[in-house]
């Protein structure tokens with residue numbers, strides 16, 4: 295798991311690296327500019343393109359000036375620089391890089407007013423006006439500049455952060471900053487890149503390492519974590535010699551209704567494909583034939599039997615996909631909550647809890663809640679932005695001592711200790727009904743196999759997205775059943791890798 299840091303912490307890491315590597319700050323800036331340039335060159339290979347580098351007067355602007363010099367040195371001769379020197383203050387490294395540029399390549403045009411700038415849609419703008427130092431909303435000349443660049447339709451590549459975009463905290467509903475096609479960001483992604491509202495400010499981002507002190511970064515306190523492939527590889531326990539079905543637990547999936555039996559089948563199927571030793575599906579009788587035909591390995595438990603069965607024989611239980619919210623399902627859920635056994639609670643089970651708020655306090659500790667945005671807001675109230683929503687998820691996870699899996703393009707897994715783990719696997723080819731049902735089956739499967747609740751949720755969201763990513767390399771749309779069928783392949787790939 296990788297710590298994500300807020301802008302002030304990154305500044306501290308910057309200072310620490312400068313002191314302990316040691317490296318001069320101007321050389322660290324050069325390293326950042328080099329890293330930016332390498333990725334830029336790989337993407338934009340035509341040296342005849344006109345590149346306008348817009349620079350502010352802080353270190354972001356300093357990066358921009360170094361980038362202009364390095365690109366020119368690499369043969370990109372159509373470089374022009376714009377200085378937005380609207381302020382009295384300029385950073386030392388900005389001034390040094392301005393002097394270096396003017397000395398090395400006095401022929402590069404430097405402009406200071408927009409009347410001198412003509413941007414075409416074929417040009418590239420390097421946005422180095424304001425970076426992580428943004429400390430107030432854009433106004434006046436800065437706002438005009440952003441408007442001018444956005445209106446030009448030129449391709450925009452931002453340095454570290456698009457000008458006007460906050461690295462963390464609530465994102466303003468009306469975005470006035472620069473809209474970047476690509477952000478090349480230094481060392482760590484900014485926390486706000488993972489919130490859907492960032493879609494107004496950037497189409498995509500790439501992280502380039504600039505050699506900041508890794509150990510120090512890891513030692514700083516942060517409740518924001520990125521789920522990494524390394525963590526997953528280290529955490530997944532390979533199947534053991536001499537193991538048998540009993541080794542991998544018995545999972546029960548309580549789901550499905552006459553018109554939504556597919557949800558139950560998808561969930562139970564994914565549970566099987568993720569490796570539970572035994573899977574039982576408690577579905578309405580209408581689904582029995584379908585279950586036997588499509589998932590012969592899965593055992594059936596009738597709704598009536600559920601009432602009398604000793605639940606101890608199941609190592610993990612999930613409830614909700616396609617369940618329905620009628621009185622009988624409400625009773626069923628209430629009875630289950632009274633057993634005080636941790637549950638994976640999804641879909642209609644969450645919807646029932648939303649209409650009966652008193653049930654919330656009865657959710658057993660160690661349970662896992664897997665709402666999508668609408669289920670989340672039904673359950674915990676309407677939220678006007680994702681920052682607030684994640685704050686609530688974090689708070690509820692701590693208050694109820696549960697794991698909240700807030701599903702989205704980037705899923706936020708909020709743990710009972712207050713950590714928010716962000717998953718970066720997954721893609722729009724997966725945006726199809728049934729995908730969440732598969733995820734629920736995966737989580738309950740990992741739980742049955744003996745993983746702790748937090749770990750089961752993290753492994754499942756990563757593996758779910760990773761399988762979707764592998765399939766999206768060849769398929770434009772990835773259905774839930776296709777993804778489910780491919781889970782064993784991803785698991786095999788992961789367990790074959792060296793941790």
Ligand SMILES: NC(=O)C1=CN([C@@H]2O[C@H](COP(=O)(O)OP(=O)(O)OC[C@H]3O[C@@H](n4cnc5c(N)ncnc54)[C@H](OP(=O)(O)O)[C@@H]3O)[C@@H](O)[C@H]2O)[C@@H](O)CC1
Pocket residue numbers: 304305307308322323326350351352353354355356357383385423424425426427428429430431432433436453454455480481504506
């Ligand atoms: N470790 C790393 O990651 C490395 C980072 N590096 C680079 O440094 C960048 C951060 O640089 P930075 O701290 O100098 O801030 P930056 O964004 O240039 O802003 C400058 C000043 O602008 C002002 N200002 C703020 N908001 C404003 C507004 N709305 N409208 C008008 N003015 C506004 C404010 O000054 P104030 O007005 O408060 O006096 C602020 O201090 C980072 O993004 C990366 O590119 C690399 O070089 C090396 C390693």
Ligand SMILES: Nc1ncnc2c1ncn2[C@@H]1O[C@H](COP(=O)(O)OP(=O)(O)O)[C@@H](O)[C@H]1O
Pocket residue numbers: 641665666701702703704705719720721722723724725726727728729730731732733758759
């Ligand atoms: N664009 C996307 N990128 C990444 N993951 C996605 C995307 N669209 C959907 N998903 C994933 O698919 C699942 C959808 O869950 P949900 O809405 O509950 O589906 P359903 O109720 O249809 O089963 C979530 O895990 C979500 O993260």
